[in-house]
Amino acid sequence: MAELTLVEAVNDALHTELERDGDVMVLGEDVGRAGGVFRATAGLLERFGADRCVDTPLAEAGMLGAAIGLCMAGFRPVCEMQYDAFSYPCLDQLITHVGRYRWRSGGRMEFPLTIRMPYGGGVRAPELHDDSPEAYYVHTPGIKVAIPSTPADAKGLLAAAIRDPDPVVIFEPKLVYRTARGDVPEGDYVVPLGQARLARAGTDVTLIAYGAMVGVCERAADTLDVSCEVIDIRSLRPLDEGAILASVGKTGRVVIVHEAPRTAGFGAELAALIAEKAIFDLQGPILRVTGYDVPYPYWTIEDSYMPSVDRVAAAVRTLVW
Amino acid sequence: MAELTLVEAVNDALHTELERDGDVMVLGEDVGRAGGVFRATAGLLERFGADRCVDTPLAEAGMLGAAIGLCMAGFRPVCEMQYDAFSYPCLDQLITHVGRYRWRSGGRMEFPLTIRMPYGGGVRAPELHDDSPEAYYVHTPGIKVAIPSTPADAKGLLAAAIRDPDPVVIFEPKLVYRTARGDVPEGDYVVPLGQARLARAGTDVTLIAYGAMVGVCERAADTLDVSCEVIDIRSLRPLDEGAILASVGKTGRVVIVHEAPRTAGFGAELAALIAEKAIFDLQGPILRVTGYDVPYPYWTIEDSYMPSVDRVAAAVRTLVW
Amino acid sequence: MAQAAPELRRVLDGDAPPAGLVERDLLELHRRMVLLRTYDERSVVYHRQGRIGTYAIFWNHEAIQAGATYALSDDDWIFPSYRESAIGLLRGMPVETILQWWRGHPSGWWSPADWNVASICVPIATHVPHAAGLAWGKKLRGEDAVAMAFFGDGATSEGAFHEGVNLAAVMNAPAVFVCNNNGWAISTPLEAQTRAQTLADKAIGYGIPGVRVDGLDVLAVYEAAREAVDRARSGGGPTFIEAVHYRAAPHATADDPSSYIDHERVEAERARECVGQYEVFLKRLGVLTDEHAASVRGDAEALLRAGITAAEAEAPPDPELLFEHAYVDPPANLRHG
Amino acid sequence: MAQAAPELRRVLDGDAPPAGLVERDLLELHRRMVLLRTYDERSVVYHRQGRIGTYAIFWNHEAIQAGATYALSDDDWIFPSYRESAIGLLRGMPVETILQWWRGHPSGWWSPADWNVASICVPIATHVPHAAGLAWGKKLRGEDAVAMAFFGDGATSEGAFHEGVNLAAVMNAPAVFVCNNNGWAISTPLEAQTRAQTLADKAIGYGIPGVRVDGLDVLAVYEAAREAVDRARSGGGPTFIEAVHYRAAPHATADDPSSYIDHERVEAERARECVGQYEVFLKRLGVLTDEHAASVRGDAEALLRAGITAAEAEAPPDPELLFEHAYVDPPANLRHG
Ligand SMILES: Cc1ncc(C[n+]2csc(CCOP(=O)(O)OP(=O)(O)O)c2C)c(N)n1
Ligand SMILES: Cc1ncc(C[n+]2csc(CCOP(=O)(O)OP(=O)(O)O)c2C)c(N)n1
Ligand SMILES: [Mg+2]
Numbered sequence A, B: 001m002a003e004l005t006l007v008e009a010v011n012d013a014l015h016t017e018l019e020r021d022g023d024v025m026v027l028g029e030d031v032g033r034a035g036g037v038f039r040a041t042a043g044l045l046e047r048f049g050a051d052r053c054v055d056t057p058l059a060e061a062g063m064l065g066a067a068i069g070l071c072m073a074g075f076r077p078v079c080e081m082q083y084d085a086f087s088y089p090c091l092d093q094l095i096t097h098v099g100r101y102r103w104r105s106g107g108r109m110e111f112p113l114t115i116r117m118p119y120g121g122g123v124r125a126p127e128l129h130d131d132s133p134e135a136y137y138v139h140t141p142g143i144k145v146a147i148p149s150t151p152a153d154a155k156g157l158l159a160a161a162i163r164d165p166d167p168v169v170i171f172e173p174k175l176v177y178r179t180a181r182g183d184v185p186e187g188d189y190v191v192p193l194g195q196a197r198l199a200r201a202g203t204d205v206t207l208i209a210y211g212a213m214v215g216v217c218e219r220a221a222d223t224l225d226v227s228c229e230v231i232d233i234r235s236l237r238p239l240d241e242g243a244i245l246a247s248v249g250k251t252g253r254v255v256i257v258h259e260a261p262r263t264a265g266f267g268a269e270l271a272a273l274i275a276e277k278a279i280f281d282l283q284g285p286i287l288r289v290t291g292y293d294v295p296y297p298y299w300t301i302e303d304s305y306m307p308s309v310d311r312v313a314a315a316v317r318t319l320v321w
Numbered sequence C, D: 001m002a003q004a005a006p007e008l009r010r011v012l013d014g015d016a017p018p019a020g021l022v023e024r025d026l027l028e029l030h031r032r033m034v035l036l037r038t039y040d041e042r043s044v045v046y047h048r049q050g051r052i053g054t055y056a057i058f059w060n061h062e063a064i065q066a067g068a069t070y071a072l073s074d075d076d077w078i079f080p081s082y083r084e085s086a087i088g089l090l091r092g093m094p095v096e097t098i099l100q101w102w103r104g105h106p107s108g109w110w111s112p113a114d115w116n117v118a119s120i121c122v123p124i125a126t127h128v129p130h131a132a133g134l135a136w137g138k139k140l141r142g143e144d145a146v147a148m149a150f151f152g153d154g155a156t157s158e159g160a161f162h163e164g165v166n167l168a169a170v171m172n173a174p175a176v177f178v179c180n181n182n183g184w185a186i187s188t189p190l191e192a193q194t195r196a197q198t199l200a201d202k203a204i205g206y207g208i209p210g211v212r213v214d215g216l217d218v219l220a221v222y223e224a225a226r227e228a229v230d231r232a233r234s235g236g237g238p239t240f241i242e243a244v245h246y247r248a249a250p251h252a253t254a255d256d257p258s259s260y261i262d263h264e265r266v267e268a269e270r271a272r273e274c275v276g277q278y279e280v281f282l283k284r285l286g287v288l289t290d291e292h293a294a295s296v297r298g299d300a301e302a303l304l305r306a307g308i309t310a311a312e313a314e315a316p317p318d319p320e321l322l323f324e325h326a327y328v329d330p331p332a333n334l335r336h337g
C-alpha cells in the first residue's frame, strides 16, 4: 500500500498496465514529452519509449480513429483527451465506430481501447475546462463508462478498463486529482466494472453520486442529523442496479447528485431506473441535485453552479423533516 | 388548408420562411441542385437562388461552424444534416459554440440558427441511416429541440424554430416522411415551441412519445381495452411539464416510448420529471419502451429493435390488469 | 520538390504494360474488372427486382478498385467505403456475403480480420484514420503490411480525412490513400467541394507524394498504386493517389442525376468505359481473345447467379442477434428496452 | 502556379518600410506592440500575485498580432484564439475587459458585435469555420468586411481548421487565416504535428495563396496581411499566412517547458525579440527616439495599472448571472438543478 493522490494513482495504473501487457500503449496530446498537462502520464515516455507513449498531432477524432486501427493491429490503446470539453471532436468516431465496430465484425473482432480524461468543474479554469460529458458517452451503445472518486478506484477502474475487451471511457474528477489521497494497492490491482461502492451506510436517505460529487454527498451527510447512505456508483455502464435498488428499498428516499446539466443527464437514468423498479419502496419524490441547463459559467460564480453541500443537504431535508 | 405529407410540409415551411424573411438561408449537402435526398428542399434553389439555398462542401462541422459566422453577419441559417448519424461530426461545434456563443457574448448577440435532419429507423436502410440522436442534443445547454409527428406540426414547429431567437434542432421522423399525410395551413403557420399535443384523450394510462412513436402509441391504444391518453410532447426543450403532469395526475400510470437507446435517453428525463413532481399520483412503476442499448441493427431485424405496438401494449397491460 | 497539379497519368494509350506484369497478371486484372462489373450490373437488376435494398452503384469504378488492389499482397489491409462494397470479391470473399450486406442480412457483416478487408464504411471519410492507425500499428509491430483506404472526392472536405492523412504522414505509416474522384458527391460537383487545382495538391499540405491517374485506366492506377505500396513498405510513408474520372451512373439506386449531371460528359465517359478500354488494349497486345472474354463474363455471371441463389436460400436472421456482438462482455440490462 | 515552401519574407533587414506606411503608421505600430508587450508582461506578474488566473502568455507574438491587424479597418472582424486574448486592445477595448476574462469575471465577456472581435476561442481551431462563415456572410450582404482568424501551428492538425479554410476557399470568402507558427503545441513540436515542408504548403491543397513571413518582423507580417486583405476585399478570396518564430516563453503560466524546449533556440529567439528588433529598425530610420520609446512604455504601463485597478475595483458578479444570457427566450425550468 502506498498513499497516493488520485492522479498519482492513474499514473501508477498506467505504469502497471504498460508493464504487464506489451500491447498496451498510451496516445494523447502532450502525454509524452510533457508527461501530460496533469502529469498523469509522467514517466511513461522515459520508461516505455516513444512507441508506447505517443504525443499525437492535435486531432482528437484522428487520435480515436487511429486507435480503432491500432486495435485491428492487436494493440490496446489508451487515449487521453486533454480535457472533458476537448473530447467533443471525438464523439463522431465514438458513436459511429468505437461503439459499433465489434458488432459490425459479427462479434469476431475486439476493440479493447480505453479513453480517459480529466473532467468536471470547480478548478477556477478558463472556459471549456470544466465540463461533465458523461451522458454523451453513456448514451452511446457499445461503450462502457466508469468514474472513480478515490485514488484506489482510479487505479483499479482504469486497470479494469484497459484489460476489458470492450471500449471503456474513464472520467477522472480533476477537482480532486490532487486533494483526494488514499492508500492504493501496489502492482496488479483491478476494481471490476459494474460494482458500486458503499461510501457510507445509512438508513433514512440514499444519496447516489459519482466522481467529485461523492465527497460532496459525504460532507452533506456530515452536516445532517439524518442517517444518509452514500452510494458511489463508480461504474455507469455496466450499472450496479442491485446496490442501488437495495439501498432504496431500505431508505425509501433518494437524492441523485451530478455536476452535468440536469436535462437528460445520467441522474435521469438513475431516477428512471428507480421509478421503474422500486416505485413501491419510495416514500417521497426522487430528487436530483445537478448542474443547471446553462453553459458552465465563469469561475467567479462556478460555486453557484456546482452542486454544493448546502444544496444536497437542502434536498435531503425536503425528504426528511 | 392543403393535404400534405410530412416532408412536403417541411418543404412548405422552408418556402414560406425564406419568402417571409430575406435573412433566412438554407445550407446543406445536396439541398440545392438535388433539392435534398428526401426532396425536403426541392424548389428552393430555383425560387431563391444559389445564395439562399447552398450546397456546402461535405463537412458537417464546417457547415455548422460557418452558420455561427453567418449568424454574426445577421443571417438565420437553416442547416440540413443529411441523416441523423451524419450529424455527429457537428456535435463539437454544437456543444462548444452553438449552445454557448450567446452566453459568451454576455447575452448581447443572437444565434437564431436552425438545424434540421431526418431521423429514426424502420426505413430498411443501410447502417447509420436509422439513428435517434435527440438525447445528445437535448442534453446540451443553450439548445432547443423539437420533433414533429404530423405534417402540420412539421411545418409549424420548423417555422417556430426558424423564427426563434435561439438555436433550435428539429428532428423529422423519416419513417413517416411520406406516410404521414394531413391538412397543413397555407402560408404563415407557427406551432409555438414548448406545447405538447394531446394526440388522444384517455383516463387509465398516459402514453408519452414523440416523432414516429406517437403513431405506434395510438395504434397500441386501438388494440387495448384500456383508456389510453397519448401525449405527443413535440417539444423536448422547452418541455411542456404541465401537460405531462396533468395527464399523469389523471391516470396515475405512465409508459414512455422512444426509438433511441434506453440508457440516458430522453425517456429517462421524462421519467425523472414525473418521479420528482408527480410521485404521489403514481399507481405503478414508470415504464419505458425504447430502443435497446445496442447498435441499431441490420434492417432485416430492425422491427425487433423498434418499439412496436405489441411492446407498448404489453407495457400498458403490466400496469392495468 | 512537391509539385502542384501533377500530370494525369495514362498507360493504356501505349503498348507497354507496367514492367513486371506478365500475361497472367494482365488477364487476372481483366477477370477482376469483369467480376466487379458483373457484380455491379447484376446488383442494379436485383435491386429493381426487389431482391436487394438501396445499392451504391460503382459502374465504371472497376479500374480504380481492381487496379489499386492488385498492387497489394493478401496481408495488406483494404479500407473500403460503400462505393467499394464488393472489393472483398478480389480477396475471394463470396458473392453472397456482399449481397447479404445490401440485403441487410447479418451474414453480410464479415469479420475484417478474416479478409484483411475492413467493414464497409458508410460515414464519409471516417475510415481514413482507421487506415492510418492500422498502418501505423503494423509498422510498430514490425510487420510489413500496408493499409489502402478508398474514399471519394467529397470525402476530402471532411475533417476526418484531414486528421487521418496527417496522422499517417506524421507517423510515417505505410498507408496508401486512394481518392476516387468521380467528380460528384451525390449532386455536389467537385468545384463546390474544393478550390484546389487538383485533389492531388492536398498531398503537398501533408508532406507526402500526390499523384494523379486516369481512373478508367486500370494499368495507370495499378502502376501508381504499386509505386505507393513499394514506397510504404520500404519505409517511405503514405501516398495520396487521385484517380480521376466522371461518374457515369447514378450515385445509388435511389438517386436520379438527371437534374444535375452533365449528360454529354456522361456519354463521353460511357464511351470510354474502363472494362472495354482495357479489353481493346489487351486485344491490341494480342493477350485477350473474344472467346476468353466471353468465358470470363460467363464465369462471373455464373458466380453472381450462384451468389444470389445462396443469399436468398439463407434463413432469415434470428432477432436474438440484436443482443449479440455489441459487447464481448455485455452489461446485464442489455435486453431491457 | 502554386509554389510549395515559399521563401520566408522579412522587411526589417532593409531600410524601406512597406509603401504607404508613413511615419505615423510606423510609430502607431510600435505603440501597439508595446501595449501588447506591456499587457503580457504585467499579466504574468499579476498571475504570480494571484490577481488573475491561469494565463496564456503571448510574449514575442506581438509582431504577428499588431502587424496583421494593422492591415484591417474597424469594420473587419478579428477571430482570436486564447493566444490573442488581448488583441481587442488594438481596437480600443479597455484593458480591464481583457483582464477580467482572465479573472473569470463576467465583465470580461465582451460582445463581439461591439468591437468586431469574436470571443476568445478556447477549443483549438474551432473558430476557423466561424471566420469563414462571417466572411462569406459579409460577402453575401455586399459589405466589404474581411474576417481575420488567428490560430497556431498545432491547430492546423484539427479537422475544424481543414473544414473552415476549405469552405472559405470554395465560397471565395474574404478571409485571412493567420497561422502563428511558434513551433510548439504546448509540448508537441512542429515535426510531430505535420510532415509538410512548411505550413504555408497547406494553402495549395485549398487552392489559395500561402505565404510565409518572419513572425518577429512586424512589417513583414503587416505587408503580407495587407496583400491578403486587399485580395480578399477585391474578391480574390482567402489567403493563408504562416508567421514563423519559436515560442520563447512557456505555453501558459501553468506550463514548465524546461523538459521539452530547446533552450538555445529560446535564447536565440529572445535575442531577436520582436519589439526590440522593430525599435532598432525605427531608430535606424530615425523615426524613433529613446524618449519617445520611453513615453510609449510609460503610457502602456499607466494603462495597465489603471486597468488592473479598475478590474479589481469591480464588484464580484451576481450568481444570478448563471441564468442569464444562455437563451434569449429561456425554458421555464432553467433554474431547476
Ligand atoms: C459524414 C457523412 N455525411 C453525409 C453522408 C451522406 N452521403 C453519402 S454518399 C455522399 C457523397 C459522397 O461523395 P464522395 O465522397 O465524392 O464519394 P462518392 O459517393 O462520389 O463515391 C454523402 C454526402 C455520409 N454518408 N456521411
Ligand atoms: C480541441 C482542443 N484540444 C486540446 C486543447 C488543449 N490545448 C490548449 S492549447 C493547445 C496547444 C495549441 O497549440 P497551437 O495550435 O500551436 O497554438 P499555440 O498554443 O502554440 O499558440 C492544446 C492542445 C484545446 N484547447 N482544444
Ligand atoms: Mg465522388
Ligand SMILES: [Mg+2]
Binding pocket: D152, D153, D154, D180, D181, D182, D183, D184, D185, D186
Ligand atoms: Mg504553437
